[in-house]
Amino acid sequence: MTGNATHRFGNTSILTVRTVDATHIVTSAAFDERLGDTYQRVGLRPGLLERLAGITERRWWADGVSFVDGAAAAGAKAISESGVDPAHIGLMVNTSVSRKHLEPSTAVAVHDALGLPSSCQNFDVANACLGFINGMELAAAMIDVGMVDYALIVNGEDARPVQERTIDLLNRPDTVAKDVMGHFATLTLGSGAVAMVLGRADRHPEGHRLLGSVSRAGTEHHQLCTGDNDGMQTDLKGLLAAGLELSSDLWADAAGEFDWARGMDRYVIHQVSKVHTGALCDRFGIDRARVPTTFPTRGNLGPASVPYTLAGQADTLTDGDRVLLMGIGSGLNACCLEIAW
Secondary structure, three states, X not given: OOHHHEEEOOOEEEEEEEEEXXXXXXXXXXXXHHOHHHHHHXXXXXXXXXXXXXXXXXXXXXXXXXXXXXXXXXXXXXXHHHOOOHHHEEEXXXXXXXXXXXXXXXXXXXXXXXXXXXXXXXXEXXXXXXHHHHHHHHHHHHHHOOOOOEEEEEEEEOOHHHHHHHHHHHOOOOOOHHHHHHOHHHHHEOOEEEEEXXXXXXXXXXXXXXXXXXXXXXXXXXXXXXXXXXXXXXXXXXXHHHHHHHHHHHHHHHOOOOOOOOOOOEEEEOOOOHHHHHHHHHHHOOOHHHOOOOHHHXXXXXXXXXXXXXXXXXXXXXXOOEEEEEEEEOOOEEEEEEXXX
16 A cells, blocks of 8 residues: 555654653552452452563652653653754644643643744644654654744653552452453653753754654554553453554565665564564564563653653664664554654
């Protein structure tokens, strides 16, 4: 499949990508302790999160610090290190799943916190865990056609509220083993923030060029994972199977345009768990040594996970390295985006 599913970028580069960590470490063992009575009652063994997902800990924001604060801090860091005058940023896209209100957008709070100019267009892009990559694609399209010279993509996620509510729910006396597994994915989430500045490649030869992307939609699977601020229900096996099928279709489509199956120096895969990472590597024959992971100590950071993991690799990449971002979001939607570092 070609056409609108395949995109080539002509004049957009990443200038900086920076992270901000939440400061409060919460171990999976601590979750096991809080759910100990429930596990015993329903016949499950503690250690599910480490044994099945490979997640030993995740982070929560400190009291009084919000995901908006995190997104703004990451944005300020990225802007400062890019050397771009904030007055020249024409677009700011917030891609957070976390939100306090239905309206106004979360973007307006981040825009205000950063003191960006009124000429800087801002809005939210919400597409589950794929949102940040979608934000990059939109920004690149606007830069390529000359609508803006610089764009800022931000994301801040806060897993604490939904995890606290989920633990309370699972500790009710009527909970059964099926309930625990249905809410299991909620406990894999983490908190953190990331931001990226993109600009015109012809003005920034030091930047890292966006080359192209391929997207696929499998929206017949939109009920496999549904969530709100009170909780998230997930069909774990169904979601994994559908995600692998959709990703395989995307991979096959991409083969006619890109040689992603070989020659990539890094594969930055959406950070869900060791099961998902291993399954994708096996399906596409990807060398696991080229797949950095952050989920063991940060959990699933949602839309922030791919750029957060990329930021951690920045110092190990050299000019000319090929990097493939591989994102997938509940719904289902998938996208791969290549960067020439």
